[in-house]
Amino acid sequence: xxxxxxxxxxxxxxxxxxxxxxxxxxxxxxxxxxxxxxxxxxxxxxxxxxxxxxxxxxxxxxxxxxxxxxxxxxxxxxxxxxxxxxxxxxxxxxxxxxxxxxxxxxxxxxxxxxxxxxxxxxxxxxxxxxxxxxxxxxxxxxxxxxxxxxxxxxxxxxxxxxxxxxxxxxxxxxxxxxxxxxxxxxxxxxxxxxxxxxxxxxxxxxxxxxxxxxxxxxxxxxxxxxxxxxxxxxxxxxxxxxxxxxxxxxxxxxxxxxxxxxxxxxxxxxxxxxxxxxxxxxxxxxxxxxxxxxxxxxxxxxxxxxxxxxxxxxxxxxxxxxxxxxxxxxxxxxxxxxxxxxxxxxxxxxxxxxxxxxxxxxxxxxxxx
Numbered sequence: 581x582x583x584x585x586x587x588x589x590x591x592x593x594x595x596x597x598x599x600x601x602x603x604x605x606x607x608x609x610x611x612x613x614x615x616x617x618x619x620x621x622x623x624x625x626x627x628x629x630x631x632x633x634x635x636x637x638x639x640x641x642x643x644x645x646x647x648x649x650x651x652x653x654x655x656x657x658x659x660x661x662x663x664x665x666x667x668x669x670x671x672x673x674x675x676x677x678x679x680x681x682x683x684x685x686x687x688x689x690x691x692x693x694x695x696x697x698x699x700x701x702x703x704x705x706x707x708x709x710x711x712x713x714x715x716x717x718x719x720x721x722x723x724x725x726x727x728x729x730x731x732x733x734x735x736x737x738x739x740x741x742x743x744x745x746x747x748x749x750x751x752x753x754x755x756x757x758x759x760x761x762x763x764x765x766x767x768x769x770x771x772x773x774x775x776x777x778x779x780x781x782x783x784x785x786x787x788x789x790x791x792x793x794x795x796x797x798x799x800x801x802x803x804x805x806x807x808x809x810x811x812x813x814x815x816x817x818x819x820x821x822x823x824x825x826x827x828x829x830x831x832x833x834x835x836x837x838x839x840x841x842x843x844x845x846x847x848x849x850x851x852x853x854x855x856x857x858x859x860x861x862x863x864x865x866x867x868x869x870x871x872x873x874x875x876x877x878x879x880x881x882x883x884x885x886x887x888x889x890x891x892x893x894x895x896x897x898x899x900x901x902x903x904x905x906x907x908x909x910x911x912x913x914x915x916x917x918x919x920x921x922x923x924x925x926x927x928x929x930x931x932x933x934x935x936x937x938x939x940x941x942x943x944x945x946x947x948x949x
Contacts, residue, residue: 581864581928581941587873588886588943589753592863592928595771596753606753610877620815627813630761631664634740634806640667640693642741643734643805645726647847648684650818651745653825655810659743660691666743668694669733671725671794673848674704674908679831680847686829697729703791707782708851709909715775716862716923718905719855720782723773724795727763732798734805746816747809752870763807765797818844819878838898839867840875840889850901850908857898861924864939866895891946 582591584604591598597605608614631641644659644666646652652668659666670684688694704721711720730742742763749758749771758767769776779795810816822843826832832843838853839845845852845867856867872886881889906916924937932938938948 581939583943584873586883587876588865588869588883588890589873590863590865590869590943592925593753593865594863595749595755604753605755606751606873607877609750609753609759612877612879615815618815623813626761627808627810628662630806630808630813631662631741638738638740639665640737640739641665642667642743643730643739644668644692644743645730646670646684646687646692646694648680648687649847650822650825650830650843653683653687653690653828653830654816654821655743655745656687656690656692657824657828658810658814664741664743666692667733667737667739668692669730670694670696671722671729672696672698673722673851674701674708675849675851675904676847677849679833683830683847686831690828695733697725697794699725699794700791703787705909706784706786707792707795709911710782710784710787711775712854712909713919715777716858716920717773717775717855718851718858718909720774720777721795722851724779727768727772728779728797729794731800731805731807732794732796735798735800735803738803740805742805742807744807744809745821746811750811759812761808761812763809817878818874819880836871839871841871844871850898850904853898853901854905857901858920858923860895861920861929863925864928868893868895887944887947891944894947895949 582598583589584598584607585602586607587604589596589604589606641664642659644656646656646668647670656666656668668688707721708718712718734742744763747759749767754771758770760767778797779792780789782792783789818841833846834842836842837845838856860866868890872881872889875881876883876886902913902916906913928940929937930940936949942948
């Protein structure tokens with residue numbers, strides 16, 4: 581494993597490339613000097629041009645995928661600022677918590693029509709179980725839904741534009757060809773966190789093609805909405821969206837649900853936590869590392885202090901979330917750990933003399949397991 585010498589992310593992170601200078605592509609793309617070089621006034625003009633280039637006879641100007649969190653609250657405020665009438669769409673998670681519901685209602689109250697879309701719970705449970713067992717990615721259903729369901733609704737209502745928040749290829753590392761203003765099929769397969777699959781790949785004896793309709797890309801041959809990323813037109817960061825969202829009613833807990841940011845991943849009880857925990861097995865890092873790396877790039881913490889934080893706050897198994905997840909997909913906790921072990925990356929993990937799994941090349945000697 582190699583670690584970026586500017587942030588703390590390892591070379592195992594999907595999309596992350598560490599150059600010969602030891603700095604990763606995410607740090608280079610999000611360096612303060614590079615961001616300051618961008619002509620954001622010109623980017624704003626490009627956004628207005630993109631909006632004006634599409635038209636239809638719909639009652640809405642755009643579809644806006646939302647969860648109610650900081651990013652979607654910021655996104656709603658931004659499209660309203662530019663006079664767009666959005667139809668907000670939410671894929672309803674299997675276990676939305678009270679805070680998530682409160683924040684979603686707050687977002688709607690800011691001035692939006694809204695669809696709260698619940699997928700057939702039996703089909704979604706089976707899909708989530710299959711995604712975990714086969715790919716070790718329990719959020720494949722969520723990601724296929726949040727990228728395809730808004731397109732389907734836009735197509736259904738002849739809405740010309742779908743507006744997403746961030747382009748994760750820019751935020752977390754990806755080739756420049758993916759630093760696009762528009763969401764494309766190629767981008768979706770590479771950065772959609774779907775293991776390169778489409779909904780059709782998950783048809784089984786338990787899940788029919790019709791069950792998977794909310795996760796399926798619709799036919800756009802007669803009407804094809806344009807999908808764009810707001811973060812390529814307007815200066816964006818998790819700290820900026822948090823600040824603006826909280827000024828407009830977003831509520832956040834005192835303690836982080838996963839990672840180090842209490843303002844992220846706050847709307848549901850267990851799926852996102854399990855997803856990030858499995859990164860420990862597959863890539864040798866967790867949500868903490870993502871969050872701390874964002875703070876390093878924003879000059880909120882030094883790399884040395886971030887590493888010391890990891891030393892002082894070792895990874896803890898999310899027992900309660902694992903119990904909830906196992907109950908949801910109807911497996912035992914023993915089965916959970918058996919399946920998880922299938923995805924442990926033997927290239928980066930090894931057994932110690934005491935028989936414990938440890939990282940072969942840790943970021944710090946005390947960050948082993």
